[in-house]
Amino acid sequence: MMLRSFISLRRFAVLAAAVLVSLVPAHAGSERLGMLDTLQPGAWELRLREIGSQPQRICVPNGRTLIQLRHQADACSRLVIGESASEVTVQYTCRGRGYGRTRIRRETAQLVQIDSQGIADGLPFEFSAEARRVGACGT
Template sequence: MDKITMAIAAPLAVLAAPVLAQASLAMLDSLDKGAWEVRYRDGSATRKVCVRGGREFIQLRHSDKGCNRFVVEDGANEVAVQYTCRGNGYGRTNIRKETSSLVQIDSQGIADGKPFQFSAEARRTGQCG
């Protein structure tokens, strides 16, 4: 590489490093593993979720495994993820950590051809059964 290319490439490499680290979703990894209960603010039936890595909360309305995800925000106590499930809609979910066993979830999108929007609180309740 010539000097000009090096002068341009070095600062760009430094700038790129934090972007790669941002997509780690470390906050979700810090949540307690086990059984969680999701309580929807609109009074819908509660849902049980077995949390193994916290990412289970991203797609509560889409059980598809092959959805594409894009991390919008990756903070110490809050994450936002947009996702698209080919042929089955899309969503955007914000998850805010209050403690390692309590999170607030806001999500909206399209599932099965219908719009959805919800706010919920999820709490760890014990071990997965």
């Protein structure tokens, strides 16, 4: 019973935060996220920390692409929750498509750790992954 209450409380907190993000203009925080701009563009291999998952290759034109891995093609409003020289946390809302909260920790310009959760196409998602640059896009 206590676990069910905790999960309900967590879902409520995520939903409440998403509502707050939707009230923020799309340009809010757009000048920030400098750490993501230090990541090298190119082909990156994404390794989810899930049993049986296979590595995925994605083309990353800039580090900001890693914020919305479950909403890649969507134009979403973003709010920077936290930022340091090696880590950023961003909450985003994609009207009618869902929302998410992503934390990216930079280890090097070619290696990051990603934690993300939210709702995509009406379904919850949560993942933890390592992303590593493996070359140029298209190779």
